[in-house]
Amino acid sequence: MTQTGNEIIIILIWGFAATAALSGVMFAAQRLGYSRLSLPFLIGTMFTGERSSANAAGLLVYLMGGWLFAFVYYFVFASIGRTGWWLGALLGAAHGFVLLVMALPLLPHLHPRMASEYEGPGGDRTLQPPGFLALNYGYRTPLTTILAHAVYGAILGAQLAVT
Amino acid sequence: MATAAALRDEPAAQAAAPGDFPDIGDYALIGNCRTAALVSRFGAVEWMCVPNFSAESIFAAILDRDAGHFSVRPVEPFEAARSYVGETNVLETTFRTASGEARLTDCMTLSPGETGSALYPQHELLRKIEVVKGELEVEISFAPRPAYGRKRLGFASRGKLGWQCTHCPYAAFLLADVELRHDAEQARLVGRATLREGDVRWLSFVYDHYEACILLPLGDAAQGRIDRTIGWWRDWCARCQYDGPYRALVVRSILALKLMTASNSGAVLAAPTTSLPEEQGGPRNWDYRFCWIRDSALVLHAFLSLGFVEEAHAFLEWLLHATRLTWQRFQVMYDLYGETKLDEKELRHLSGYRGARPVRIGNAAHDQLQLDIYGELMETIYQYVQAGGTLDETECNMLAGVGRHVLRLWREPDQGIWETRSQPKHHTFSKAMCWVTLDRLRRLAGTHPIEVDCSHLARECEIIRAEIESRGFHEGVSSYVAYYDGDEPDASLLLLARYGYAKPGEPRMQGTFEYIRKTLVQDKLIKRYRPERSSDGIHGGENAFAPCSFWAVEYLANAGDHERAKRGFERLCTYANDVGLFGEEIEWTTHKPMGNFPQAFTHVSLISAAIALYERKTA
Numbered sequence: 001m002t003q004t005g006n007e008i009i010i011i012l013i014w015g016f017a018a019t020a021a022l023s024g025v026m027f028a029a030q031r032l033g034y035s036r037l038s039l040p041f042l043i044g045t046m047f048t049g050e051r052s053s054a055n056a057a058g059l060l061v062y063l064m065g066g067w068l069f070a071f072v073y074y075f076v077f078a079s080i081g082r083t084g085w086w087l088g089a090l091l092g093a094a095h096g097f098v099l100l101v102m103a104l105p106l107l108p109h110l111h112p113r114m115a116s117e118y119e120g121p122g123g124d125r126t127l128q129p130p131g132f133l134a135l136n137y138g139y140r141t142p143l144t145t146i147l148a149h150a151v152y153g154a155i156l157g158a159q160l161a162v163t
Numbered sequence: 164m165a166t167a168a169a170l171r172d173e174p175a176a177q178a179a180a181p182g183d184f185p186d187i188g189d190y191a192l193i194g195n196c197r198t199a200a201l202v203s204r205f206g207a208v209e210w211m212c213v214p215n216f217s218a219e220s221i222f223a224a225i226l227d228r229d230a231g232h233f234s235v236r237p238v239e240p241f242e243a244a245r246s247y248v249g250e251t252n253v254l255e256t257t258f259r260t261a262s263g264e265a266r267l268t269d270c271m272t273l274s275p276g277e278t279g280s281a282l283y284p285q286h287e288l289l290r291k292i293e294v295v296k297g298e299l300e301v302e303i304s305f306a307p308r309p310a311y312g313r314k315r316l317g318f319a320s321r322g323k324l325g326w327q328c329t330h331c332p333y334a335a336f337l338l339a340d341v342e343l344r345h346d347a348e349q350a351r352l353v354g355r356a357t358l359r360e361g362d363v364r365w366l367s368f369v370y371d372h373y374e375a376c377i378l379l380p381l382g383d384a385a386q387g388r389i390d391r392t393i394g395w396w397r398d399w400c401a402r403c404q405y406d407g408p409y410r411a412l413v414v415r416s417i418l419a420l421k422l423m424t425a426s427n428s429g430a431v432l433a434a435p436t437t438s439l440p441e442e443q444g445g446p447r448n449w450d451y452r453f454c455w456i457r458d459s460a461l462v463l464h465a466f467l468s469l470g471f472v473e474e475a476h477a478f479l480e481w482l483l484h485a486t487r488l489t490w491q492r493f494q495v496m497y498d499l500y501g502e503t504k505l506d507e508k509e510l511r512h513l514s515g516y517r518g519a520r521p522v523r524i525g526n527a528a529h530d531q532l533q534l535d536i537y538g539e540l541m542e543t544i545y546q547y548v549q550a551g552g553t554l555d556e557t558e559c560n561m562l563a564g565v566g567r568h569v570l571r572l573w574r575e576p577d578q579g580i581w582e583t584r585s586q587p588k589h590h591t592f593s594k595a596m597c598w599v600t601l602d603r604l605r606r607l608a609g610t611h612p613i614e615v616d617c618s619h620l621a622r623e624c625e626i627i628r629a630e631i632e633s634r635g636f637h638e639g640v641s642s643y644v645a646y647y648d649g650d651e652p653d654a655s656l657l658l659l660a661r662y663g664y665a666k667p668g669e670p671r672m673q674g675t676f677e678y679i680r681k682t683l684v685q686d687k688l689i690k691r692y693r694p695e696r697s698s699d700g701i702h703g704g705e706n707a708f709a710p711c712s713f714w715a716v717e718y719l720a721n722a723g724d725h726e727r728a729k730r731g732f733e734r735l736c737t738y739a740n741d742v743g744l745f746g747e748e749i750e751w752t753t754h755k756p757m758g759n760f761p762q763a764f765t766h767v768s769l770i771s772a773a774i775a776l777y778e779r780k781t782a
Binding site: 037038041045115121124137 | 281282283321322323324327329332333334336338371373374375376377378379380384
């Protein structure tokens with residue numbers, strides 16, 4: 001196998017592990033009552049209104065996303081020519097922050113089942129929007145989200161070597 | 164429920180002043196088969212636990228006026244009357260004031276199932292207030308207090324999405340088309356609105372435990388959810404095959420039982436409440452939000468006799484499989500999911516219903532030795548098989564294990580059916596139920612591959628019977644007695660005929676019935692035993708344990724005394740509250756419900772008595 005092939009496999013393996021760890025932290029935060037943010041649920045409900053299917057579909061898409069971002073992280077590490085768990089954690093924290101401040105607040109405009117504070121619930125649009133920093137899903141949500149993404153980044157930073 | 168209301172013929176109650184506890188019979192139950200809420204006749208939801216029946220409460224004003232409520236009612240003095248919408252669990256309360264009349268509809272909506280494209284919250288409590296005559300001002304007060312009233316919440320306005328409860332361990336929203344304001348001092352939302360004839364206002368309280376909340380629209384969409392919920396309950400009731408007398412009360416009883424059946428496990432709760440006292444201000448306050456093995460035979464009989472085979476099957480599945488943690492020994496009770504650790508705690512911060520303390524959660528009786536439960540378990544399984552059910556190999560092995568367990572234990576003293584907290588005794592009813600265990604096991608072994616020695620079981624049955632007949636029967640009083648070598652009466656002995664230990668008309672059972680009638684009847688109701696003569700180890704007194712009186716009716720019907728049974732049954736029916744619900748106990752003299760409310764054991768005893776009356780008359 002070529003070096004590029006090996007690198008892709010390593011990114012896929014550690015991308016999966018990092019996504020699993022991220023999901024684990026987010027899931028634990030949910031079950032412990034720290035946050036109600038479930039990214040697989042939010043993603044899955046874009047496709048279906050049925051809870052269990054939404055969670056399953058969302059998890060699948062989320063895993064794909066985790067792999068995709070593993071490549072993005074790899075290219076970032078490669079572009080700056082260094083890596084390490086702390087650099088990964090920093091990148092992950094920044095990733096989580098962007099998600100909280102930019103991506104999630106945009107969701108009411110993009111998500112077919114998400115309600116907005118301006119129009120109220122109606123038709124299929126019944127899902128509570130996350131709000132700024134996803135604080136609507138619990139006031140510890142920013143912390144748990146940034147922590148989970150930092151763990152994701154730290155795993156990738158520790159395991160992906162760049163030349 | 165025209166039956167109960169008409170028989171009671173009582174004037175509509177005047178609204179209680181804020182702060183007063185309504186009578187226990189002033190509550191009605193609504194629910195979605197995952198949790199339930201008690202709504203007072205004064206328009207307040209005063210009991211609700213989330214996410215399920217046995218979890219912590221979010222509204223608990225029934226146990227302490229400051230422990231959470233959700234009230235919708237007229238500002239001016241009013242009279243209230245209420246009923247369920249036909250054969251459903253959707254409640255309608257009509258308020259009449261000097262200036263107008265309004266109708267409050269309360270229900271926990273049911274999701275459209277897995278086929279809809281729209282998301283649905285874990286729970287929705289939907290309230291609709293509609294002025295049907297004149298004009299009146301309504302007042303809304305929404306004060307959720309999670310963790311049995313310990314937590315006081317904040318509220319954040321989310322624009323057209325309503326109000327979100329903040330500092331809350333889960334997602335809870337109130338969406339209303341009435342203007343509400345945050346009363347921070349009392350940690351509640353309040354609002355008033357003057358409504359004219361035809362005006363309708365909606366309040367939707369939604370809850371999700373782990374995920375983002377699902378918020379449902381008001382107006383026509385909300386009406387659609389009420390209609391769908393009414394339709395679901397009507398369709399469910401249409402499966403009822405009972406067409407005998409007292410159908411209204413029988414159907415109300417099975418509807419209440421369905422409300423207390425957890426749809427995600429099949430378990431049937433004893434009652435949806437905790438610590439409603441057995442007597443005013445008394446200390447006999449227990450948590451009944453669990454499933455008692457003892458209730459199983461009557462529960463299964465009720466479901467099967469009325470044609471609810473699916474529920475019977477789900478309940479039996481729960482009984483056989485959720486209890487695996489303790490096989491072959493069975494606990495007295497389990498939680499909805501078969502959890503065995505039900506340690507009892509006192510909630511000292513709650514005042515208790517009308518000062519009845521302590522308020523308890525959990526139940527210390529869960530690990531008592533009560534031998535009768537094996538008889539009820541085996542009878543349940545026997546009934547199920549008689550109705551065409553089958554048992555697999557694992558279940559057969561479990562039953563053989565139960566048989567061995569009872570063979571080892573039946574000579575031991577126990578706490579008995581009444582869960583006494585005094586020294587264990589040789590209770591006659593417990594021994595008779597051990598006889599039932601071995602007798603039914605022997606019969607089941609005739610049709611299923613259960614590895615037991617049938618001749619050994621038959622011999623043990625004879626030994627148990629001989630012992631009961633010599634030590635559990637008192638010649639002097641011509642009656643079976645509560646415990647060996649005594650002369651105390653016990654109402655549970657009425658069930659000996661029901662479980663086939665004795666025939667209803669035989670002299671010893673007749674003598675037992677007469678002895679119970681002479682010694683335990685007070686104010687035409689039957690008490691369980693004489694606590695003043697046989698200490699049960701618990702302080703305080705109690706009222707009439709409602710199922711006992713229905714057992715007497717069933718006994719009389721089975722003994723052929725139809726007229727007396729009928730009179731007794733009709734009198735008992737007048738003690739239901741205005742919407743046809745019974746509690747655990749009936750208060751002496753006032754005949755109002757007391758204790759945990761509503762109580763499944765009372766309702767299944769009512770169903771069983773009604774069926775006995777019908778079947779014996781038809782026969």
